Amino acid sequence: MFRRALPAVALIVFSILFFPYASHARESVLNILYTGAMRGELEPCGCSPETQSGGLARLSGYISANKAALTPYVLVDAGNSFEGDKPQARLKSEALVRSFAVMGYDAAALHISKTDIDDAFITGLVAQHKAGALPQGKSMKAVRDGLKINISSDEKLAKKGMINVLLSGRTVAVLKDVKGWDVIVTSSGEELEGPVQAGKTIIVSGFPKGQKLGVLSLRLKDGRVTGSTHRWQPLMKDVAEDPEVRSILKDYDQKVAALLKEEELKPVIGGQYLGAESCVECHQSFAESWKTTKHAGAFATLERVGKSKDPECVKCHVVGFGEEGGFLSLKATPGLANVQCESCHGPGREHAADFGPMRPVGMDVCLKCHTPENSPLFNYQEYYEKIKH
Ligand code: HEC
Numbered sequence: 001m002f003r004r005a006l007p008a009v010a011l012i013v014f015s016i017l018f019f020p021y022a023s024h025a026r027e028s029v030l031n032i033l034y035t036g037a038m039r040g041e042l043e044p045c046g047c048s049p050e051t052q053s054g055g056l057a058r059l060s061g062y063i064s065a066n067k068a069a070l071t072p073y074v075l076v077d078a079g080n081s082f083e084g085d086k087p088q089a090r091l092k093s094e095a096l097v098r099s100f101a102v103m104g105y106d107a108a109a110l111h112i113s114k115t116d117i118d119d120a121f122i123t124g125l126v127a128q129h130k131a132g133a134l135p136q137g138k139s140m141k142a143v144r145d146g147l148k149i150n151i152s153s154d155e156k157l158a159k160k161g162m163i164n165v166l167l168s169g170r171t172v173a174v175l176k177d178v179k180g181w182d183v184i185v186t187s188s189g190e191e192l193e194g195p196v197q198a199g200k201t202i203i204v205s206g207f208p209k210g211q212k213l214g215v216l217s218l219r220l221k222d223g224r225v226t227g228s229t230h231r232w233q234p235l236m237k238d239v240a241e242d243p244e245v246r247s248i249l250k251d252y253d254q255k256v257a258a259l260l261k262e263e264e265l266k267p268v269i270g271g272q273y274l275g276a277e278s279c280v281e282c283h284q285s286f287a288e289s290w291k292t293t294k295h296a297g298a299f300a301t302l303e304r305v306g307k308s309k310d311p312e313c314v315k316c317h318v319v320g321f322g323e324e325g326g327f328l329s330l331k332a333t334p335g336l337a338n339v340q341c342e343s344c345h346g347p348g349r350e351h352a353a354d355f356g357p358m359r360p361v362g363m364d365v366c367l368k369c370h371t372p373e374n375s376p377l378f379n380y381q382e383y384y385e386k387i388k389h
């Protein structure tokens with residue numbers, strides 16, 4: 001009896017032992033790590049605790065610290081990475097391409113761009129820094145654990161028998177009708193909570209300004225996608241920075257500072273802005289109260305973070321930046337550093353001479369600097385209480 005049953009028992013035992021392995025061999029996962037719509041954002045400004053997520057140094061730090069858990073993965077950028085073609089924007093493009101090279105991007109669709117940008121300049125950067133750029137209308141092949149992945153920026157270049165990933169700059173609504181792709185990553189800048197499923201295609205969108213890393217995990221069987229999960233990886237202060245990318249960003253800060261030709265800056269003699277020192281003469285008590293506010297230390301804040309020569313930061317942390325007679329640099333116009341009386345009340349030269357009325361100060365004045373982006377917690381009543389004098 002037992003003997004006769006033996007083959008059956010052996011078969012069952014065999015199946016139990018080997019079945020999981022047999023099926024395992026065909027099942028696998030692949031992580032698509034993606035960014036897009038970086039728009040030249042190298043790191044968050046740090047103006048508010050609410051807007052602290054992101055930055056290339058943390059992105060790189062996160063990926064290298066979690067390599068084992070993320071593997072197998074491909075790292076892609078869907079484009080709209082640059083800000084434009086002005087001198088500072090070009091320095092950003094350079095820092096971005098260099099950082100992408102350090103992170104080992106498999107494919108970055110650098111040519112997908114809504115801004116005016118010189119192609120030859122970008123091509124030069126890519127060649128110089130050996131970044132994994134995906135040229136226009138091309139495909140590239142990546143292999144992970146024997147799985148063949150086709151990454152392309154051309155909607156017509158999906159390939160049979162491969163995992164197809166399209167990098168695009170078009171909107172999700174339009175991409176819903178594009179067939180033949182397992183995954184589409186767009187850099188349209190749309191902020192999605194998670195992937196959009198369109199038929200067999202999973203559409204994801206790079207988080208604007210690189211504030212979060214998209215992690216799309218594909219489940220595969222016999223090289224076909226059977227399911228997926230998705231998460232946004234925040235990049236907050238607790239993520240250790242990659243020192244190599246940090247040094248690229250430091251280099252960027254120095255190059256931006258060098259754009260400022262201090263020797264050539266000539267302060268306007270008799271300009272419309274006087275600086276708080278002049279107001280003190282007649283408004284002692286107001287000046288005392290102003291000195292206790294954070295406005296009085298706004299320039300020191302920039303010095304602390306190494307951005308006191310970056311016009312993109314300086315403009316809100318001083319008096320009259322970009323205006324005739326306003327702040328130029330600490331050296332040229334030391335009396336106009338910090339957010340002072342005239343940042344709110346307007347230029348005071350005439351008033352100091354004739355005691356005439358100053359510009360009325362209401363919420364609209366605050367909002368020029370307290371933008372939703374730089375001061376998301378701004379509330380006029382609460383903030384006014386802290387500065388009233
Ligand atoms: C549009 C105006 C604006 C620009 C541009 C701007 N800031 Fe600010 N910044 C602010 C305001 C407003 C606050 C105060 C926010 C609050 O407390 O709600 C602030 C606060 C800060 C703080 C926080 C200071 C503290 O108390 O801890 C830092 C740091 C800072 N900014 C750095 C920068 C840097 C670096 C840049 C450039 C990359 C920059 N800012 C560009 C308006 C600006």
Ligand code: HEC
Binds near residue numbers: 301366
């Ligand atoms: C020229 C730009 C500018 C204008 C105009 C401006 N602020 Fe600010 N404000 C800043 C900056 C920059 C900081 C951050 C200073 C720092 O901490 O280094 C700040 C910080 C503050 C803070 C401190 C926030 C905190 O965390 O304690 C308050 C309060 C504030 N502003 C209120 C106002 C109000 C109210 C107005 C309008 C009546 C106003 N500000 C107008 C630039 C400006």
Ligand code: HEC
Binds near residue numbers: 280341
């Ligand atoms: C952050 C913006 C801000 C800054 C900086 C600021 N003020 Fe004011 N100030 C206001 C607001 C708001 C009021 C009240 C509304 C109004 O009277 O227009 C005010 C009111 C005043 C008044 C009129 C008070 C009254 O009772 O009528 C004087 C004078 C004055 N400020 C002087 C100064 C001087 C001097 C400084 C610099 C040492 C200064 N302010 C800095 C926003 C500011």
Ligand code: HEC
Binds near residue numbers: 283342348
């Ligand atoms: C030489 C003295 C003197 C100087 C310097 C001076 N003020 Fe005044 N300020 C006055 C007098 C006097 C008044 C009151 C005028 C009135 O109410 O008729 C006044 C009123 C004000 C008011 C409230 C009235 C209004 O029209 O808004 C503000 C705000 C103000 N000054 C801001 C400033 C600022 C900012 C500076 C520096 C750029 C400054 N003042 C420099 C003498 C001065």
